[in-house]
Amino acid sequence: MPQRALFETLKEEINKRIIMKIFSKFNLGSIELQNRVVMAPLTRSRAENNIPNQLMSDYYGQRASAGLIITEGTAPSANGLGYARIPGIYNEAQIKGWKNVTNRIHEEGGKVFLQLMHTGRVSHADNMEEDSEVLAPSAIALNGEMYTDQNGLQPYPVPREMTREDIIQAQNEYVQAAKNAIKAGFDGVEVHAANGYLIDQFINTASNKRSDNYGGSIENRSRFALEVTQKVSAAIGSERTGIRVSPNGAFNDMEAFDDLEEAYKYLAHELSHLKLAYLHIVEMAALGGPDVPLSLKLMIREAFGGPVIRSGGLDKETAEAALNNNEAELVAFGRSLIANPDLVYRMENDLSLQDPDFDTFYTPGAKGYTDYPFAAVNVT
Ligand SMILES: Cc1cc2nc3c(=O)[nH]c(=O)nc-3n(C[C@H](O)[C@H](O)[C@H](O)COP(=O)(O)O)c2cc1C
Numbered sequence: 440m441p442q443r444a445l446f447e448t449l450k451e452e453i454n455k456r457i458i459m460k461i462f463s464k465f466n467l468g469s470i471e472l473q474n475r476v477v478m479a480p481l482t483r484s485r486a487e488n489n490i491p492n493q494l495m496s497d498y499y500g501q502r503a504s505a506g507l508i509i510t511e512g513t514a515p516s517a518n519g520l521g522y523a524r525i526p527g528i529y530n531e532a533q534i535k536g537w538k539n540v541t542n543r544i545h546e547e548g549g550k551v552f553l554q555l556m557h558t559g560r561v562s563h564a565d566n567m568e569e570d571s572e573v574l575a576p577s578a579i580a581l582n583g584e585m586y587t588d589q590n591g592l593q594p595y596p597v598p599r600e601m602t603r604e605d606i607i608q609a610q611n612e613y614v615q616a617a618k619n620a621i622k623a624g625f626d627g628v629e630v631h632a633a634n635g636y637l638i639d640q641f642i643n644t645a646s647n648k649r650s651d652n653y654g655g656s657i658e659n660r661s662r663f664a665l666e667v668t669q670k671v672s673a674a675i676g677s678e679r680t681g682i683r684v685s686p687n688g689a690f691n692d693m694e695a696f697d698d699l700e701e702a703y704k705y706l707a708h709e710l711s712h713l714k715l716a717y718l719h720i721v722e723m724a725a726l727g728g729p730d731v732p733l734s735l736k737l738m739i740r741e742a743f744g745g746p747v748i749r750s751g752g753l754d755k756e757t758a759e760a761a762l763n764n765n766e767a768e769l770v771a772f773g774r775s776l777i778a779n780p781d782l783v784y785r786m787e788n789d790l791s792l793q794d795p796d797f798d799t800f801y802t803p804g805a806k807g808y809t810d811y812p813f814a815a816v817n818v819t
Contacts, residue, residue, distance in 0.1 A: 460762040461755065462787060465506065465769060467746065468678025468716045470550050470626050472506035472769075475762060476783050479721075479750045479773035480509045480554040480629065480683070484801040485808060486526035489514070491536030495526075496543045497809050501780035503549030507769065509629050509681075509719075510540075512556025512636070515616030516609070517571035519637065521558025523588045524803065528553060528616045534623045541624030552627040552681060552716075553620040555613055555671075559637030560598040560646065561691050565589045573598045574605055576640050576647040576654065576663075581692050586801075606653060609637070610667050617671045617680070627679035630668050633721050635691025638664045639684075642702065645694040657702045665709050672713050681748075682710060683719040686739060687731045690723055700735060707742035717746040717769065725752025737766065755786045781813045790814050 465472045485495055499508060514520040514527040527533045537553070544551045560575035565587035567573070575598035584592040601609070617628045632638035640646040641663040647654050653662050664682075672680040686703045687695055696702070710718060720739060722731040731751075740747045749761050750771035758770035776782050778795035785792060799807020 459759055461759050461770060462783070465746075467507065467550075467769075468627070468676075472550055473504070473548065474506040474783060475769050476505045476507075476758075476786075477748055477750075477769050477771035478502050478505040478508040478776045479771040480511055480556075480631070481773055481777060482511045482522065482525055482801070483777075483808060484522060484524040485803060486524050486536075487803065489520060489525065489527045490532050491526045491540050493539070494805060494809060495536075496540045499540050499549075499551070500543040500547050501809060501813075502776055502782075503544045503547030504781060504783045505549065505772075505776060506783075508544060508549055508551040509771070510551065510553050512554050512558075512631055513616075515555050515557055516612035517568045518574055518609070519557030519559075519612070520567050520571065521562030521573075521585070521636075523566050523586060523801075525556075528555070528619045528623065529612070534619050537620070537623035537625070545624070550626045552629045553623075553625045554629045554631050554683070555616055555620075556631040557609065557613070557637040559640045560595065561585070561636055562598075563587050563593050563596060565593060574601050574609070575599075575637070576601060576649055579646055579648065600649075603651070606663065610663075610670055613667045614670050614674045617675045621675050621679070627681060627716055628671065628675065629681040629683055629719060630664075630671060631683050632664045632668075633683045633685035633719075634688055634723075635685075635693045638667060639688070639691075639693060642706070643693045644696040645692055657698055657705050661702065661706045661709065664706060668710065668715070669713060672715060677714045678716050680713070680715050681717040681719055682715060683721055684739070685721045685723065686735055687729050688721070688723060689728050695729065700738065703735065703739050704742050707739045711742060711744045715745060717748050718743045719748040719750060719771070720767075721771075722751035733766070740766065778811050780811055785814055788814075 461475045562573045563585040578600045580597045581595040620628045724730045746768040748769040749767040761767050774795045778793045796807045
């Protein structure tokens, strides 16, 4: 390439990188992220016996060029283990397995938060250990069926309504799990309060019919979310604690209740007192769920006052626009990071993206997991 053309290309490249906010660094609490790209939490069901393994370490290591990885939903206790082959963080073998994952991500220059996901009623005994129990705010079963390795699809069970003691026990499990996560080398944890899992089951009127001070009013339905998050952040540090919410979410039989805007405003405002690392807003419109109006997202952002991550159907352009319009500090990518381990490199260089293979989202083994090719690096 003639020198002048080479110079122009380099200049163009440098400008592109300087101009685009998505590729700029961000200080999340005390950790520095290399860019604003977040790997969204993605359940991949590769954890045989619920223990993180070498294959998972390879998978996350491949994706460590994202500024921040948020792991797949991980059970804080045996009761929270609803799906087949999802990992936990409540015993020594799991902590050791995760340590291998966090070491790998850090070696590759990445940062990682563990998503704490207690599945509540989204569960089945076949996917759980003996002596564990399907618990929820109220004894209301989900409609439909749950996949199990042993017996295929099974109707969702009716969960046992949690007592006051169960609530305290579950909160303590989140706290212990968060401490275990720090022991395993994580940079922080994300409390999963979205998508119809346990915490969302308290927030949403479809699954919470309680008459005590954990049900009924907005304050009462938010109590479990706030107490869990407060206790976790007190245990490991607020700058190491994030939370994910799904306003208007319909996944796992959640409903659009009457006082929804008010409820999320209250929740975000109460969370603002905790000075958390971030609030993560997920919308599932790209996966067939309802739209989340921009006004609702901005209202939550304002009430929270701290860093916000946006997730759901983003690409390079829409993510950059969200950052430039001051709608978020960080942008998360799910399916595109499944299919493109080098998503950041591909976006930086305007390379085409590979499509994800839906059939292997939750199947065991390397296929559709660690075998998505990296873009060939042009070395002319
Ligand atoms: C295979 C798969 C697994 C997912 N697992 C989780 C999960 O464990 N926790 C969670 O909060 N969201 C989960 N999600 C939602 C994603 O984090 C993300 O918000 C969603 O895919 C929308 O983003 P996208 O359009 O960039 O894929 C999952 C989505 C997919 C496709």
